[in-house]
Amino acid sequence: MAPGTAPHVLYVAWGFPPCRGGGVYRALATVNGLAAKGFRVTVLTATRETFIKFTGADTSLEALVDPRVEVVRVPFSWPHLEMDVRQWSPLRAFMPRVWRRARLRLDVLDFPEKSYGPWKKPLLEAADRIHAADPVDMVVASANPNVDFAVADHLHRTARVPYVMDYRDAWMLDVFDGGLLHEEGSRVSKLEKRFIGNASEIWFVNEPIRVWHQKRYPEAADRMHVVANGYDPDLAPSSQPHSPDPGAPLRFGYIGTVSGKVPLAEFAAGWSLARSRSEALAGATAEIWGYLGYYGSPSQDLVDLIEDHADDGVVYRGPLPKGQVKDVYSTFDATLLILGAGLYVTSGKVFEYTAAALPIVSVHSPENAAKDVLQGYPLWFPVTDLEPETVARALEEAAEAARSASPEVRAACAEFSRRYSRELQLDPRLDAIAGRLGWQPPLVDSEVTA
Incomplete structure (x- = not known):
């Protein structure tokens, strides 16, 4: 980072506007919060067509992205959800069971995550281009999918870039029944151990998930923090107290x-x-x-x-x-x-x-x-x-x-x-990133007039 230059943060998230998934609001708030603190922010995410075609999209969210944020979109293929038969191979059309088994093996070849594993290679290539053009000072990777973490790991191992892991869920932990989603000794367990071991910070959405991970990875316990989701004041419902019309159904x-x-x-x-x-x-x-x-x-x-x-x-x-x-x-x-x-x-x-x-x-x-x-x-x-x-x-x-x-x-x-309120949850961790990089965020208007 050149003297006097704001740090460059690379934010990696498959789900970013116009994605309509629940985690998109956390991603949007984090990116806008970083931009508001003066960081130069680049987002690495999937193409708009990914969400419009496969999951449904909320295009109204795109207007809420801070205009100072650069968004780099990497094509994402989702063969399992491709319903256009003109795009199907003969193997899928005539031998669907064989195709599904072959597809699953291909999915996890580069990264052990069904459907998302093949995205690793284009993600890393895009991250390398971004870093070569404008060196990245910090990566914040938000899962799931957990392949997002591969970018943080890659830039750390190749260029010693520090990174933050933001878990919206968990990778090894089944948050519904408390068991393991993957076997001990599996590729996932080994990767998660390495990723957490090298992370500058690891964020979780609630205390129970953090405690579970602290017990599993005690050497990283002091780098684990709860960043609750919170609500976005500009988008949240009004809290003006009101009573229903006595004659109207509830x-x-x-x-x-x-x-x-x-x-x-x-x-x-x-x-x-x-x-x-x-x-x-x-x-x-x-x-x-x-x-x-x-x-x-x-x-x-x-x-x-x-x-x-x-x-x-x-x-x-x-x-x-x-x-x-x-x-x-x-x-x-x-x-x-x-x-x-x-x-x-x-x-x-x-x-x-x-x-x-x-x-x-x-x-x-x-x-x-x-x-x-x-x-x-x-x-x-x-x-x-x-x-x-x-x-x-x-x-x-x-x-x-x-x-x-x-x-x-x-x-x-x-x-x-x-x-x-979401900023109360995020601000301490964004300030911690600034402190780690030696960055003094500029005063905002409210602070200048206070």
């Missing part, structure tokens, strides 16, 4: 991707029971906003499940651009936090839910790490199990609270949420 809402891990069926059973007997829930609706499954096409099983409960007011509203989230939250009287089970699962949406300052019904296992975020939230209605009666009671209590909660209680909810 609107409960869920915003987020519904995966197979989400107990939507258990919620629907409890909802139908509660709505059949609760006066407060008369005519109420449960709105599901977001993608049904991880890909662009909705999961038919989830579509069928929602349609089966349509007579009880369960309705699917479809994907929601991030720029419209705030407006949709303002139409809700209560929110539905429906999450997969797991001691290590938090979910980014829990922070946004607190910002809405509405009753929150937690339809998830009591062991889920989201409970740690919501402890002390005045209008939190958790379940002790996922039986229909238990879920129904929580919904009924939330409905009564939506009708009767005082302005003081609603204001306390808004105050509670302020601790989870």
Whole structure:
């Protein structure tokens, strides 16, 4: 780094705008936070077409990227999801099982990660070009996919560039059941040990995941930090306390991707029971906003499940651009936090839910790490199990609270949420990067006038 020149940070993330996945908001906030502190930032990510074609895209997010950030896009191939038969090889067309086995072997040849492994080579080539043109001072790599970490490892081994690993999930740890996703002694276990051993910092989204990794890699424990997801104030719902119209049916809402891990069926059973007997829930609706499954096409099983409960007011509203989230939250009287089970699962949406300052019904296992975020939230209605009666009671209590909660209680909810603003989570670690590189971020306008 030349004297007086801002450090050059290379940020590696497969999921970056217009990706619509949950982790994209963390990536966007990190990149914009680095740019705001005066770093020169280059993002290495997949092409726009990757998301538009395979996963669905939220193009409104592209306008939120700081204009000082340079975005370098590397083509990404996803053969398993290619549905255009004109692009299929004869082997895939006529011998699909043989093709799938061969494809899996090819996927993990360069890097042990199904579907993403072949991306390693073009990623490293792009990183080398970037570093040759403008030497990189720090790499921040955000997984998953974990192939993103390969760039950090490569530049560290070839050019001694320090790096930060930002885990949004985990690689060896199954965050749902606490077991291992890969065998001890596997390529993944060896790579993760090397990556963590050489990292300047390792970030995790919650304390349980950090503690698990600290026990596994004690020599790196002091370099592991919790950077909770938080919510983005500019995009988060308003926390202005309000009460529903006494004569209008209540609107409960869920915003987020519904995966197979989400107990939507258990919620629907409890909802139908509660709505059949609760006066407060008369005519109420449960709105599901977001993608049904991880890909662009909705999961038919989830579509069928929602349609089966349509007579009880369960309705699917479809994907929601991030720029419209705030407006949709303002139409809700209560929110539905429906999450997969797991001691290590938090979910980014829990922070946004607190910002809405509405009753929150937690339809998830009591062991889920989201409970740690919501402890002390005045209008939190958790379940002790996922039986229909238990879920129904929580919904009924939330409905009564939506009708009767005082302005003081609603204001306390808004105050509670302020601790989870995303910049409060990120800033200490971004400042630590600046300190490591000997960079003094320029004063922003608010600091100059303070």
